[in-house]
Amino acid sequence: MAKYIFITGGVVSSLGKGLTAASIGRLLISRGLSIRMQKLDPYLNVDPGTMSPFQHGEVFVTDDGAETDLDLGHYERFTGCETTRKSNFTAGRIYWEVLKKERRGDYLGGTVQMIPHITDEIKACVRALDEDDVDVILCEIGGTVGDIEGLTFLEAIRQIGLEDGRENVMYIHLTYVPYIKAAGEVKTKPSQQSVAKLREIGILPDALICRTEVELHEDVRRKLSLFCNVPQHAVIVEKDVTHTIYELPVVLSEQGLDDLIMVHLRLARPPARLDAWREMLDRLIQPDARVRIGVVGKYSELQDAYKSIFEAISHGGLAHAHAVDVVKIPAEELEDGTDPDRLLSVDGLLVPGGFGGRGVEGKIEAIRMAREQQIPFLGICLGMQCAVIEFARNVCGLADAQSTELDKNTPHPVICLMEEQEQVQNLGGSMRLGAEPAHIKPDTRAATAYGKRVVSERHRHRYELNPAYHKPLQDAGLIFSATNKDGTLVEAVEVEDHPWFVATQFHPEFKSQPLAPHPLFKAFIGAAIKHAKITSS
Numbered sequence: 001m002a003k004y005i006f007i008t009g010g011v012v013s014s015l016g017k018g019l020t021a022a023s024i025g026r027l028l029i030s031r032g033l034s035i036r037m038q039k040l041d042p043y044l045n046v047d048p049g050t051m052s053p054f055q056h057g058e059v060f061v062t063d064d065g066a067e068t069d070l071d072l073g074h075y076e077r078f079t080g081c082e083t084t085r086k087s088n089f090t091a092g093r094i095y096w097e098v099l100k101k102e103r104r105g106d107y108l109g110g111t112v113q114m115i116p117h118i119t120d121e122i123k124a125c126v127r128a129l130d131e132d133d134v135d136v137i138l139c140e141i142g143g144t145v146g147d148i149e150g151l152t153f154l155e156a157i158r159q160i161g162l163e164d165g166r167e168n169v170m171y172i173h174l175t176y177v178p179y180i181k182a183a184g185e186v187k188t189k190p191s192q193q194s195v196a197k198l199r200e201i202g203i204l205p206d207a208l209i210c211r212t213e214v215e216l217h218e219d220v221r222r223k224l225s226l227f228c229n230v231p232q233h234a235v236i237v238e239k240d241v242t243h244t245i246y247e248l249p250v251v252l253s254e255q256g257l258d259d260l261i262m263v264h265l266r267l268a269r270p271p272a273r274l275d276a277w278r279e280m281l282d283r284l285i286q287p288d289a290r291v292r293i294g295v296v297g298k299y300s301e302l303q304d305a306y307k308s309i310f311e312a313i314s315h316g317g318l319a320h321a322h323a324v325d326v327v328k329i330p331a332e333e334l335e336d337g338t339d340p341d342r343l344l345s346v347d348g349l350l351v352p353g354g355f356g357g358r359g360v361e362g363k364i365e366a367i368r369m370a371r372e373q374q375i376p377f378l379g380i381c382l383g384m385q386c387a388v389i390e391f392a393r394n395v396c397g398l399a400d401a402q403s404t405e406l407d408k409n410t411p412h413p414v415i416c417l418m419e420e421q422e423q424v425q426n427l428g429g430s431m432r433l434g435a436e437p438a439h440i441k442p443d444t445r446a447a448t449a450y451g452k453r454v455v456s457e458r459h460r461h462r463y464e465l466n467p468a469y470h471k472p473l474q475d476a477g478l479i480f481s482a483t484n485k486d487g488t489l490v491e492a493v494e495v496e497d498h499p500w501f502v503a504t505q506f507h508p509e510f511k512s513q514p515l516a517p518h519p520l521f522k523a524f525i526g527a528a529i530k531h532a533k534i535t536s537s
């Protein structure tokens, strides 16, 4: 039977609960444990797939095609453990299941209630991760303790503690200890109150992780310990990290968090082996040089909307011991053709995925610059579709080529819905989601980068390169460097006579990890470093 660690958050949101959970996951892996990670989100959306990137940040996609919360990206990057459909449940999905059962008559006419029906469903979702080879399940509860919508989740995890015994279940509460400038001191009261809220529902935290911007002295820890009813050695300080989020596992381990977990959960394991992690950190913190990558996006002002992209770029730099300075270029600003110099000032250009027409002409303009000016380029999903449109218009001479997502009546629908998808669309679930094999064409940039003939990459899109245009595009020199097995769907394109120009229909960023940078990002940043050397000499 697996043991459980539940991570809750108090006082305010945006404390970095996902990163803390992911860091704990890394520590457990480093102690030789087999883990699974899960996020429970108390909001009513059925899944984050349709939520706005403005509110919710990136939608992370798993191999099995679930559209999930971006914290799952942190989990995979920190732990290397793959997440699945079972790794993210929202209240909406849970209620939906219960209501379906009610409609089917499963409750035999009984009154359906928050407790026990919703709480039982939540427990079933948590326990769904308990498989033979799993030692510990780490479950993060989204939102903040005190939210009305989180109550059933807290009740469910309290019950698991009772059912499984306290030595098999650990509660870790992440809290915020603010520094009040005018008073010149840190305040513990918000933490006391959020722990009191937890105790009200019957959860006694076993460890308190305190997010803070300043050092916390011993007397503050003593106070937190006494008033929050947590032993002093279980009051862990998580001050803002200086260089990178990847420092976090080390910060937590140095204060004995993983030892504490081993003792509480009665797990005998050798000390954490963090050598490879520390070595990666050293390279990240002390890079040999820097390189500049421009990201031309629709949500350029938003850090979270392109989370995995920014991480994968940094991993690509890490592979070459380089730091990457990301220059965010709002696509719309490129549409009137002014200031093309900002595109020339970077060493590589990346156009990420997206939906809808906003900024598309700016993206196409950036791609034209990258192609013509020999700037290394990586296009992803909508980024590949824009690269195909640009090539069709400016190399094939197909004026007004467009995606039917943006213009249904375009004379040259180089990107379109496939027939199968049009049929599926009528049923409501039209997206191509999750991992599929891509067959790599030998002697291409993609082949050199991957060093493999078949790879597995994750998709999240509706539109495809139109088969009717395969021939004219290829005749004009566009290389299809990856396709599905029978060649009907194009998964990656490249152009010749260019230092490095690759665009993929899939999302390589979802599979990049600091300990295993993605081959395409590694190759892209490698090309950018070369470009920087040439232009500076």
Ligand code: GLN
Binding pocket: 352, 353, 354, 355, 356, 380, 381, 382, 383, 405, 460, 461, 462, 463, 464
């Ligand atoms: N909007 C495009 C499509 O649906 C691209 C999607 C994406 O970039 N993720 O095909």
